[in-house]
Amino acid sequence: MTQDDIETYLKQMAAAYSAGNAQACADLFTQNAQLHSPFAPPAIGRAAIRALHEDWVAHLTEKSFELLDHGGTGDIGWCLCRFSEGDGAEAGTSQLILERQADETWLARSCCLFGDN
Numbered sequence: 001m002t003q004d005d006i007e008t009y010l011k012q013m014a015a016a017y018s019a020g021n022a023q024a025c026a027d028l029f030t031q032n033a034q035l036h037s038p039f040a041p042p043a044i045g046r047a048a049i050r051a052l053h054e055d056w057v058a059h060l061t062e063k064s065f066e067l068l069d070h071g072g073t074g075d076i077g078w079c080l081c082r083f084s085e086g087d088g089a090e091a092g093t094s095q096l097i098l099e100r101q102a103d104e105t106w107l108a109r110s111c112c113l114f115g116d117n
Helices: 003-018 022-026 046-058
Strands: 029-037 040-044 063-073 076-085 090-100 106-115
Touching (some): 029 046
Antiparallel strands (some): 029 040
8 A cells, every 4th residue: 555545545535524425435435344433333334434424524614634654565554644623623543444445446444533532
């Protein structure tokens, strides 16, 4: 997984959030993905991740990511990034495990969020 791969992924996620598009957010996860967060109960599977994002994007005007570190081998990659939302009231760190798909795109299989508070 290259830095360009992960930066492309993070730009897509930020754009989906900023557009208020929960489905586009969920589409960046595999069908069987897991999302763990201190902000909500665990979301298992793309449908649950979409439902969670419907609530999250409803009150959001902007989201940004800063890549801190990344790596991987073959079809598995990982990244650690900082996120902030809107005026910075919600911020923290995300750890993602990504899988390369048959079409060469990367989707998150696992995401763990850690809030600053």
